[in-house]
Amino acid sequence: MKRPLLKIGELANLANVSQDTLRFYEKHGLMRPSARSEAGYRLYSAQDLQRIRFILSAKEVGFTLKEIEELLALEVTRDEKSCQDVKSLVDEKLATVTQRIHELQRIKKSLQSLSDACCGGDEPATHCTILEALSDHDAGSSLVGGKHHDLIK
Amino acid sequence: MKRPLLKIGELANLANVSQDTLRFYEKHGLMRPSARSEAGYRLYSAQDLQRIRFILSAKEVGFTLKEIEELLALEVTRDEKSCQDVKSLVDEKLATVTQRIHELQRIKKSLQSLSDACCGGDEPATHCTILEALSDHDAGSSLVGGKHHDLIK
DNA sequence: GTTGACTCTGGACCCCACTCCAAGGTTTAT
DNA sequence: ATAAACCTTGGAGTGGGGTCCAGAGTCAAC
Known part of the structure; x- marks a missing residue:
């Protein structure tokens, strides 16, 4: 049926x-x-x-329709030829995804500290804006954004 | 200085x-x-x-410029009045962010299983596409997407 | 056999987020 | 003191991702 x-x-x-x-x-x-x-x-x-x-x-x-199309088109075949191509595309996407998760986690943390500082928090407004919350968490760790920053031209 | x-x-x-x-x-x-x-x-x-x-x-x-503007405009003040407004906005964003992290993690998992199944994997192509990989991971767990699905009209 | 709810194609239109001028003013290096 | 490399504003153009018709066919119920 x-x-x-x-x-x-x-x-x-x-x-x-x-x-x-x-x-x-x-x-x-x-x-x-x-x-x-x-x-x-x-x-x-x-x-x-x-x-x-x-x-x-x-x-x-945050994926574009074009990227989504690529993701959906991915197919692992036994074909040795295409295999490397597929794997490198998959690994590239994997890196993007991992990166995005980190970014979201950073944002999440600072939203959380904002939420906590807000009303009912005993400490009056430790971090007042999301940027302050962010830079506070970042103190001493990796920088905001950064990228490979290959200067254009 | x-x-x-x-x-x-x-x-x-x-x-x-x-x-x-x-x-x-x-x-x-x-x-x-x-x-x-x-x-x-x-x-x-x-x-x-x-x-x-x-x-x-x-x-x-995946945030729009409008949403980013809202995030940047968030300010925790001592003002009891605005406090609840801010908190509810923050909490709403927090929910969105958490949700997105989950979605990305799902995607990540299935990309990983694709990557593993690919070349060099002994098992010849367990999951062949990302959708198969996804539905496999999901078996028995929460559904893809779902939402509150309030039918329009 | 007609009404109402559904579907089809094709094309126009819309908003968002840039991107690319043009015409001109400023700064720096030579 | 002049060129090259910067900056300014304003406005037009572009591509992505839909959204909204119009005109016509289909299907179920009455």
Whole structure:
């Protein structure tokens, strides 16, 4: 028994996204419906639902549609040839992701110290702004941002 | 002894951003130079450098300029009135940040399993795509995305 | 067999976040 | 004192990521 396919409106509701957006993603190659009805209606499977959810959450954390497309296109094959290519792309993305997690954790920490300092905190306003909270946590550790900073030209 | 102020080109190089972008951010209220020279040149302090770096890293992890402006505008004051407002905004952002960290960690895990499965892995291609890797990790745990899913209308 | 809710395609339009001039003033090096 | 390298403002243009029609076909219920 295979489960019924979803029409675009149904998928849109489940994924909390507009129908237009689904068609837009399709036009740009991020996802296509598993099937079409006789009349040409798009029909989506459970995998499609999973896929759109992935797209949305990757977008949430700062990936562009192009990057998401790359992520979705990744395929580990037995083919020795493509293997290195895939691995290097994956490792590159992995580095990006790790980096972003660190950045978010820094932000989280300082938001937390702001939240704590706020009302009810006995110490009256230790850090007053997010930047002060940040530089305080950073004291003595790695710098904000930094990057490889290859001066242009 | 106070340290010298930076001209826009110098700040731009240090922060790895274009001068146009700095002026753009200024126009939109995200940052203004600490001073202006007699001739009207923008002059930036070390704090300004810290600020632009924060802006860039917040952007990296998916915040819009509007949200970043809100973050930067947060101020914990002794004023009992504003306190609750600030705290609720901070806590809201905190939730967003935490959520994003989780999403990134999920992505990270599946990238890792892809990377491991890739070349040199003895098991020939356990998970072949990122979606398969994801659904595998998720088996039995919380769903992908989900949200409160209040159907529109 | 008509109403109402759904879907289709195609194209116009919109906002955000830059990016790129043009025309001119300033600073520094020679 | 003049060129090269900087800076200024203002405004136009661009690309990404949607969003919103219009006009037409489909489907279920009455």
